[in-house]
Amino acid sequence: MREAVSRFVPDGSTIAMGTCLEPAIPFAAGHELIRQGRRDLTLVGPISDALFDQLIGAGCVARVIAAWVGNVSEGLGHCYRRAAELGQPRAIEIRDHSNFSISLALWAAAWNAPFLPTRTLLGSDIPSSNPDLVVDDGWVRVLPVKPDVAILHVQRADASGRAHAWGPLGITEEAGLAADRVILCCEELVDAEVTLSDPNRILLPETKVVAVVHEPGGTHPAPLQGFWKRDHAAHREYAQSSRTAEGFERWLREWVLDTPDRASYLKRIDPALRITRHAFSAPVDYGDE
């Protein structure tokens, strides 16, 4: 993880993360960005759970392009509030979207289109505070949003960058296709024969993938279908700690800065959060002759 973040996510990068909304959020990658002291990042996402709030609180972020930033089960994002209201720890630029419009902005970039027209956001004030949304003749033109890098956490991947992901995908495909490069974090690193046995399930073309990081448990406290439950208590604890800047600093030191990597982090996590009741799908037949 250390090497992937240091080689492929320089200061000033535009990063799409948390693209499945509440599940499969690459918290481990976000924490590594914080440990490496990244600055001036632009974060791109739909409903973005606590990871965006943490990166903002750590001072890594210059701009947010998202539909929602907070703590999904607890409400407000306290670091996001301090940045927007008080400029602490630094001022941020906010380009608001809805879930639909951020998806369209990424599809526009993925398809190399100048804009995509939609009726969503007509009658809303969101276009008036975001220059990437232009109201014109009864339509909203959604201008492309192009990430430098998409960081995705999937259930399994092979070393050549072929990922299998399942469960709801949110805006993952358009984020990956729009981005210049993709960093894959995976729960299981598998042989190519596993991924290639089901090419329909391969998330993105391997040509986009610049790094594959085997990072089990990398989504905690977010869930991952088949592997991890959501840690509601950790979200509550984070919400309470981050209520003040001092509380957030203490939380950050304990869980990110003084925790060298995800393996050490996981030693502190309740093992009951692992999913043990499995439900496997039926295999499909790619037979040919």
Added chain:
Amino acid sequence: MSDRYTPQELMVAVAAREIADGELVFVGMRLPVLAYGVARSTHAPNARALFELGLLRDQPAEAFLGTMGDPPNVARALWATRMSNVMALLAQGAADLGFIGGAEVDRFGNLNTSYIGPPPRPRVKLPGSGGGADIAILARRWVTLMNHEKRRLVERVSYVTSPGHGDGTAGWRTRHGLLGGGPAAIVTTLAVFRFPPGGGEAELATVHPGHTVEEVKAETGWPVKVSSVCRETAPPTAGELAQIRRLDPGGFWTGGPG
């Protein structure tokens, strides 16, 4: 089963009754997730639920949900997909009903979940639209749920995240190209407001048991128009309460005994 209930449990029951059998419901988060579960288990066995992260279901999850993306909400789904596929249905006008949470609502049903104060340096930065604006513009009709406080039910919202009936003039939504019919009701901790068909101003339709029209007026930031048929909100039935407490064990969302 105790016949006492919390305001949130009553809101869930009221929201559940908004769902008609066979409808496709854009569910969202928190209390509406419970409302869908109650409706599906009582009067609307054929209602289906859409979740914007990319899910279609025809039954409530079998375990507590902190978010719509929790693994029990994916298990036994009818469809797990990408957001843009769910938005395709919404954009076609296929979602009969949506639910949206709000921080502020005004008398015309416009919602603010973005900024209190000027956007460049707001007094309060709220989380934003999520899928709220999309539901408000594209669903055939929608309902919002919120705590009844004077600072939340305001004369006009300062920022429209999710448009309702705009300035309240007839045909505002059609003139501005909005696809769906707009807000049908505001469900609060004290009362239910409804909008006339075609748009306009919220009218006080029912007041929850134990509260009065005067109390609602005092806690509302606009001069309340009381419907000529205003009555008391029907309390949750024993069946509704049983379902709510099954879906929210411990009362995480409703404050109930669970």
